[in-house]
Amino acid sequence: PDEASIQAAREREGQLTKPPGALGRLEEVAEWLAAWQGKAPPRVDRPRVAVFAANHGVATAKPVSAFPVDVTQQMVANFQHGGAAVNQLCLVHDAELRVYEMALEHPTKDFTEGPAMTDSECATALAYGMMAVEEGVNVICLGEMGIGNTTAAAAVCHALYGGEAADWVGPGTGVEGDALSAKVAAVQQAVETNKAAMTDPFEVLRCVGGYELAAIVGAVIAARVGRVPVILDGYTCTAAAAILEAMLPGALDHCVVGHLSAEPAHAALLGKLGKEPLLNLNMRLGEGSGAAVALGLVKSAAACHAGMATFAEAGVSGA
Template sequence: MPTPPPPTLSALRACLTTLPEAATDAAAAIAERDTRLTKPPGSLGRLEELALWLGRWQHRATPRLDHVQTVVFAGNHGVVAQGVTPWPSDVTAQMVGNFHSGGAAINQISRIAGAALRVIAIHDLRPTDDFTTTAAMSERAFLAAFATGFEAVDPDTDLLCLGEMGIGNTTVAAALAAALFGGGGSAWAGRGTGLDDAGVARKAAVIDRALLRHAPFLHDPLEVARRLGGFETAAIMGATLAARLMTIPVMLDGFVCTAAAAPLFTLNPAALEHCRIAHVSAEAGHPALAAKLDQTPLFDLGLRLGEGSGAALAVPVLRAALACHTGMATFGEAGVSERTD
């Protein structure tokens, strides 16, 4: 049976101290085959590293992508009352409806990627509390959202792509980044879904007020996640940890997904080794946040949509990496001479 989600913050903290490791035997087999393929060493660049990464975390010498799952978590945020976005919170529910009817970008990208799409509205889209006045979530509400994400992961999944939807959640992501890594609101606040310069300044000031209010608790990454996060970011944390416990590789989307997973990294720097960041978001703080997590995103296409769009878009690249690794001939098979030095 699948491992149940941690029922308390202390149990979650303890769970992160001992995590499953990558399979070194699978990695060795993949690396050895790579040396015999008909190409100069390293000539496929990151495609070679990605094939190795998939096999290490799937614990398979021949990795596969037969069952790819895209999960989009949706949630609303009380901090929207502070004027941090030009969009009303109603848009979150409207976009969830659009996902279910097949009309969003993530539907199209998941389809061409061959990824099964699931959309989960957390807490029936009731908003968190406004984190400028109180904690965004009670411990019970945080753990319930975390458990929803944890339980959403199918153990038969070969690759999990994570995404989100939630009006106001770039403010949440920036607040999480500022609390975990310092720098204040101005270092992390971006334009989100279309703020002008005055709106970005207002957003940064809102984040700074929240950091001041919760200052006594910011030494604890789980308290940061509870006090400054959202229901969907808690669910992303839960899904990321569940995937690690099941040795499923994870493709994270942009700024919000990266910020959602970041508390796991600050609790255990090895906790995100099974993850890759798909792309560099156009949201201002994302390049710096990826660097804080010791990650180099796969591509930069100027995306800032969210929805898991970048994560799903990475799947065809991964399929190409596997096709090359498993389908290319070796020097011996092709009758091609190898280097003599």
């Protein structure tokens, strides 16, 4: 974080025409933007929503999703034609939407049988994700689409944090009953099968993650280097980012979590990361939708901080 920008943001905030602290969390967000953009006042005039789409071998092998795997490709087409939720949210919040299609015809390997990705596949996906952080983008929302990916997210969390597989598994797109049991069993089996190989968090990502999770990891790294604050989305997106926090505590300090997902394990995951989400709207769609809604708050924070008059400018008496 840039200490000079933090200091400048704090000083300005104290002079704006409002009682001290009256904008609450919006003031914290403004300071966080300044810290990680290294700019005072920070700007959010070119936000991007990046959605990474990929397929998962486990979703073909096991009944872990309420939807067929073809839906990943179909939803990518829906994004391209402007018909998904995230398209509407980008219009409302003036954000640029980029959809990154990751070899949908080549899903990862079924990770209940062995590693989901080879070293080179995982590295390629990471690098692909890094490309989403382009020059000029000043806030990035990260999202994903991939039938089966809450199974991967649960496996990542189970591998990183232990507990029971069931602690990290939820309905995802809406599985229940036998399908939910199959999902728990798949997560348990994935972690058991790959246990020996998962010697560090990146190996967790490679063994039980997926291409879109790896891309999110890459984007979070590139954003740190490129001074682009990040808005994370729900369970799958946060699970991917958790890989980095497990590697190096503080690695997600340039990220806020846009919303608390209705996927039950998201709250526990945020507890592990010490992150307080901006919104709690019972959403559980993925595709960056919660992050895109939260972008409205982040833009609000930046606009108040940069645009408000000071007491002196406005001739308003202080307290």
